[in-house]
Amino acid sequence: xxxxxxxxxxxxxFVARVALFLxxxxxxxxAVLDELRPDALQFHGRExxxxxxxxxxxxxxxxxxxxxxxDLAAWADHYHDAQGLLLDANRxxxxxGSGKTFDWNSQAQLPNMPTIVAGGLNPGNVAxxxxxxxxxxxxxSSGVESAPGIKxxxxxxxxxxxxxxxxxxxxxxxxxxxxxx
Numbered sequence: 001x002x003x004x005x006x007x008x009x010x011x012x013x014f015v016a017r018v019a020l021f022l023x024x025x026x027x028x029x030x031a032v033l034d035e036l037r038p039d040a041l042q043f044h045g046r047e048x049x050x051x052x053x054x055x056x057x058x059x060x061x062x063x064x065x066x067x068x069x070x071d072l073a074a075w076a077d078h079y080h081d082a083q084g085l086l087l088d089a090n091r092x093x094x095x096x097g098s099g100k101t102f103d104w105n106s107q108a109q110l111p112n113m114p115t116i117v118a119g120g121l122n123p124g125n126v127a128x129x130x131x132x133x134x135x136x137x138x139x140x141s142s143g144v145e146s147a148p149g150i151k152x153x154x155x156x157x158x159x160x161x162x163x164x165x166x167x168x169x170x171x172x173x174x175x176x177x178x179x180x181x
Contacts, residue, residue: 001035008036018042018060029055040083044090049079062086065102065119076111084136085111089119099142101125104132123158127166134169 008017019038021029023045032038033055041059043052052059061079063070065087075085089102101120114136117129122143129138144159146152 001032004032004036008038016040020044021047023047026051026054033057042086044086044088049081052079053081058083060084060086060116062088062090062118064088064090065106066090066100070106072111072115076113080113082113084114084116086116086118086139087135088139101129104129110135121159123155123162126159127162130163130166130168131170138163 004019011017016039017036018040019029019032019036020042021032021044024047029041033041039058041052041055041057042062043059044062047061049061052061059082061075061082063072063075063085066089072085072087079085087102089100099120110133115133116137116139117133117135118139120143121129121138121140126138126140126143129135140159142148144151144155146155
């Protein structure tokens with residue numbers, strides 16, 4: 001926790017601090033809240049909606065898009081008080097960061113709440129993700145690394161340029177989706 005506290009203290013203004021958890025004990029979440037006071041919590045495992053809301057803190061819930069037949073409307077209904085849903089390529093209970101995308105064509109319509117697309121995004125495919133989903137945000141990590149855990153400044157610039165040039169929602173018709181194939 002000391003490293004997280006040091007990083008948190010060094011962040012510039014207006015940078016949101018999000019504490020990410022994968023199936024934590026309630027006491028561990030509470031300890032992070034008490035010590036670090038993050039801006040939001042992100043739950044990335046099999047946490048129930050009741051567990052997520054018990055802390056009375058803003059949270060996001062990751063949806064394991066690597067699973068079969070995900071009903072995003074049901075997720076949005078169940079986690080209705082979440083700040084948003086993060087669509088990731090992992091399977092339930094598994095850590096993200098695989099560098100793999102999920103089947104974008106499996107979801108024609110996003111739920112009526114802020115949605116973040118993650119999983120395998122990189123400078124070469126982020127514009128297509130934005131054009132397909134028109135998400136609230138995108139999430140990248142390994143897709144802009146020169147080696148595991150080492151971010152590459154040029155890849156970050158290329159990623160941001162692709163985000164800037166994307167036309168949200170422009171690939172939602174069937175012909176364009178088939179071309180992504």
